[in-house]
Amino acid sequence: MSLAVAIVLLLTLFWGEITSSTESVNWITITLKVTLLVAISPAFAALQICVARWRHANGNSRDWFQRFRTMAIAHTIVWSIVSISISVWIRWSDAVQLIPMAETIPLADELLLVAPALIGLIGSWAIFLFAAPQGTLAKNKSRSSIFTLWLRMQVVMIAAPILFAFFATDCLTLVLAVQLSPTEQILLWSITGLAIVASVLLYPQLMLLIWSTKRVEDASQKHRIENLFRMAGLRPRKVRVWKTGDSIVNAAAVGIVPGTEIVIISDLLLKKFDDDEVDAILLHEIGHIRHLHTIRRIAMVLAPLVILAIDQSLGFGLHSMIGQNVLLSNAFGSAAQFLPAFGFLVYLLIVSKTVFRSMEFEADQFAINTLSKTGANDSVESALHKMAVIYPSQANRRRGLHPSIRQRLASAIQFRAVIAEKSNQDETPTVPSPKGISLDPIAVK
Numbered sequence: 001m002s003l004a005v006a007i008v009l010l011l012t013l014f015w016g017e018i019t020s021s022t023e024s025v026n027w028i029t030i031t032l033k034v035t036l037l038v039a040i041s042p043a044f045a046a047l048q049i050c051v052a053r054w055r056h057a058n059g060n061s062r063d064w065f066q067r068f069r070t071m072a073i074a075h076t077i078v079w080s081i082v083s084i085s086i087s088v089w090i091r092w093s094d095a096v097q098l099i100p101m102a103e104t105i106p107l108a109d110e111l112l113l114v115a116p117a118l119i120g121l122i123g124s125w126a127i128f129l130f131a132a133p134q135g136t137l138a139k140n141k142s143r144s145s146i147f148t149l150w151l152r153m154q155v156v157m158i159a160a161p162i163l164f165a166f167f168a169t170d171c172l173t174l175v176l177a178v179q180l181s182p183t184e185q186i187l188l189w190s191i192t193g194l195a196i197v198a199s200v201l202l203y204p205q206l207m208l209l210i211w212s213t214k215r216v217e218d219a220s221q222k223h224r225i226e227n228l229f230r231m232a233g234l235r236p237r238k239v240r241v242w243k244t245g246d247s248i249v250n251a252a253a254v255g256i257v258p259g260t261e262i263v264i265i266s267d268l269l270l271k272k273f274d275d276d277e278v279d280a281i282l283l284h285e286i287g288h289i290r291h292l293h294t295i296r297r298i299a300m301v302l303a304p305l306v307i308l309a310i311d312q313s314l315g316f317g318l319h320s321m322i323g324q325n326v327l328l329s330n331a332f333g334s335a336a337q338f339l340p341a342f343g344f345l346v347y348l349l350i351v352s353k354t355v356f357r358s359m360e361f362e363a364d365q366f367a368i369n370t371l372s373k374t375g376a377n378d379s380v381e382s383a384l385h386k387m388a389v390i391y392p393s394q395a396n397r398r399r400g401l402h403p404s405i406r407q408r409l410a411s412a413i414q415f416r417a418v419i420a421e422k423s424n425q426d427e428t429p430t431v432p433s434p435k436g437i438s439l440d441p442i443a444v445k
Helices: 002-018 027-057 064-088 092-097 108-130 143-177 182-211 219-231 267-272 275-290 293-314 318-324 326-371 379-390 405-422
Strands: 213-215 238-242 251-254 262-266
Touching (some): 002 064, 002 108, 002 326, 027 092, 027 108, 064 092, 064 108, 143 182, 143 293, 182 238, 182 251, 238 267, 251 275, 262 267, 262 275, 267 275, 275 293, 275 379, 293 326, 326 379, 379 405
Parallel strands (some): 238 262
Antiparallel strands (some): 213 238, 251 262
């Protein structure tokens, strides 16, 4: 679902940025068509939930959660088609361009472009959750709390980085496009720079508000975490506990500027994993900080995005060449201008499947190497085994930017064998292939 949301938002934004029509459009007609299409996703969700409730009431569907997963996949397909149709077929971007100040206020046009897709998605989720039969949801969580959690996980966490990237490019292109005196240009550049710097610095604090966190209350645990940072050669950063109502096992390192990063760890993770395993997970996140993975990821995404935005706004370069190419125009029509954006999405797909996933292996290796000094370097493997028990679907399946748990286990065992060989230990771990790793259930606290 997260990947579908990211792709739809990026396609919508790119289509709105690269397309411009000289034809007159009826803003009222387009708005009415968009409203009708936006209603399709919630209506489809309502139809799905009605059928599911009927089957549930008649005993035809005992496993509600499995049926909900099937419904979610079907709904994601319908929502994606409808959302992309709004941009491409209904020409919503043309209507947005007619709105005063949409092009002169950074991020204004982007928010208007993605509004129909987000409204349809949020409306559908509300129907799925609040119309679900009694007893089919987590007993210790209310419907509103689950709905809020979905918004944070699936919308805000995905939309915020994307919109931030477009905000930065909007500021830069606005400065480049405006004809001002040297003094006014310096002033505008300064304001733009301050806005971007402030956004970067405040991003971790925004994540804390989105994720509903609290401080680490246990003094011994706090001291233990601070020692982990010192072992890694870093000044201790803030660590917050993510309040999920004991429903999610996860951890993350957020922040762009070195020294301002924050590590977030969920409440259920602290309950399910022992101290050594928690150390391994925290050192994995500290490894992301140590190797500047967040900065590298943002740079690899933002740099080509800025280049494409400047190329489009200045009217020369790649977009201009494609627009003047008769062969491409005949083959793709008006969609030819979308080729650079399509190339960017392909680039993102390749990078996410290679470079970004390799960073997870690098963070695991950092944790193993650090823990080898304390003799607990098998804690990473233990934590991964336990994660496979809690989330069995991730054992053999890649998830987002993460390799499968089986792949990470194979890499961890191999790296631990390298360390053992270098230190001339008597016992060197046998390195199996990923498929040869046993993931038999183990006791979970």
